[in-house]
Amino acid sequence: MKKVLSLIIAVVFLFVVVSCKSKSNVDIVSTTYVGYDFSRNVAKDKMNSSMLLKPGEELHDYSPSVSDIEKILDSKIFIYIGGESDSEFVEKDILPEINKKKTTVINMMDVVKNGGHIYDEEDPESYISDETIDEEEEEYDEHIWNSLTNAKLIINAIYESIIKNDSSNKDYYLNNKDLYIEKIDKIDNNIKDVVNKANNKLIIFADRFPLLYFVKEYNLEYDAAFKGCETSKEANPLTIEKLTKKISDNNIKIIFTIELSEANIASAIVENLKKEGKNVLVKTFYTMHNVSKEDFEKNMTYVDYLNINLNSLKEALN
Numbered sequence: 001m002k003k004v005l006s007l008i009i010a011v012v013f014l015f016v017v018v019s020c021k022s023k024s025n026v027d028i029v030s031t032t033y034v035g036y037d038f039s040r041n042v043a044k045d046k047m048n049s050s051m052l053l054k055p056g057e058e059l060h061d062y063s064p065s066v067s068d069i070e071k072i073l074d075s076k077i078f079i080y081i082g083g084e085s086d087s088e089f090v091e092k093d094i095l096p097e098i099n100k101k102k103t104t105v106i107n108m109m110d111v112v113k114n115g116g117h118i119y120d121e122e123d124p125e126s127y128i129s130d131e132t133i134d135e136e137e138e139e140y141d142e143h144i145w146n147s148l149t150n151a152k153l154i155i156n157a158i159y160e161s162i163i164k165n166d167s168s169n170k171d172y173y174l175n176n177k178d179l180y181i182e183k184i185d186k187i188d189n190n191i192k193d194v195v196n197k198a199n200n201k202l203i204i205f206a207d208r209f210p211l212l213y214f215v216k217e218y219n220l221e222y223d224a225a226f227k228g229c230e231t232s233k234e235a236n237p238l239t240i241e242k243l244t245k246k247i248s249d250n251n252i253k254i255i256f257t258i259e260l261s262e263a264n265i266a267s268a269i270v271e272n273l274k275k276e277g278k279n280v281l282v283k284t285f286y287t288m289h290n291v292s293k294e295d296f297e298k299n300m301t302y303v304d305y306l307n308i309n310l311n312s313l314k315e316a317l318n
């Protein structure tokens with residue numbers, strides 16, 4: 001399969017080089033939603049942005065199509081996470097073929113290694129600072145964008161690449177970037193405020209848990225059906241029992257699932273609690289893995305989702 005992919009990439013590369021003209025007409029290509037959202041909010045109408053993951057698709061099952069590869073090789077700026085979902089195909093098959101004079105590559109994980117936060121999925125208690133990052137280690141939790149500190153670093157890196165490509169519109173991009181970061185800062189302060197005032201600091205995810213960066217940033221306590229983002233959708237009955245007890249003992253009124261989830265575990269927990277005569281509400285907490293088709297058409301932004309999360313958090317912690 002890998003050989004086939006390499007062959008396809010080689011053929012596409014040849015085609016792009018020989019044809020010498022833009023096929024995709026996309027300036028900024030991102031493997032996933034956040035890179036797309038950040039770049040379109042800085043570049044606005046001066047550059048085209050697109051994401052390769054289709055709306056509604058599972059991020060962790062993504063693999064590139066021929067036209068995706070074409071778009072990457074043809075882009076001015078290419079953004080990828082640099083974690084387990086995209087680094088393998090990018091680093092083995094794309095980077096050796098890319099024309100570095102034409103395309104600036106942004107590895108978001110590399111960006112946050114300088115001044116941002118990185119956590120080890122297997123050992124969330126060990127905060128990894130710049131000094132302790134092991135370049136050979138590949139177990140870092142890749143959901144780095146759920147730290148607002150990291151998100152701002154990534155936006156700044158995207159802005160730097162954009163102005164390198166189009167310095168004549170620097171003021172325009174700077175203004176867009178500053179406005180977007182201002183919105184994020186405002187939400188960041190509001191979240192801090194909500195958490196500071198809350199009596200309860202515990203949030204429960206009846207789902208996968210790609211939010212280690214978020215809970216660490218605000219010192220929230222958490223429990224979840226899965227550690228990190230294991231793609232297994234079936235929860236162990238003991239896990240369901242354990243979470244049900246925790247919700248009941250702590251008098252939790254709202255529990256969370258993540259976007260595009262089938263919410264089987266949440267339904268099982270709701271049923272269990274009903275038997276005890278207790279009601280719990282299930283809400284979606286947006287982790288920005290991807291957007292639904294519907295939200296994509298509505299142009300929902302990272303900031304829009306943060307605002308929804310802020311309101312959900314306010315309800316859940318009170």
Ligand SMILES: [Zn+2]
Pocket residue numbers: 059060143210229289
């Ligand atoms: Zn994930």
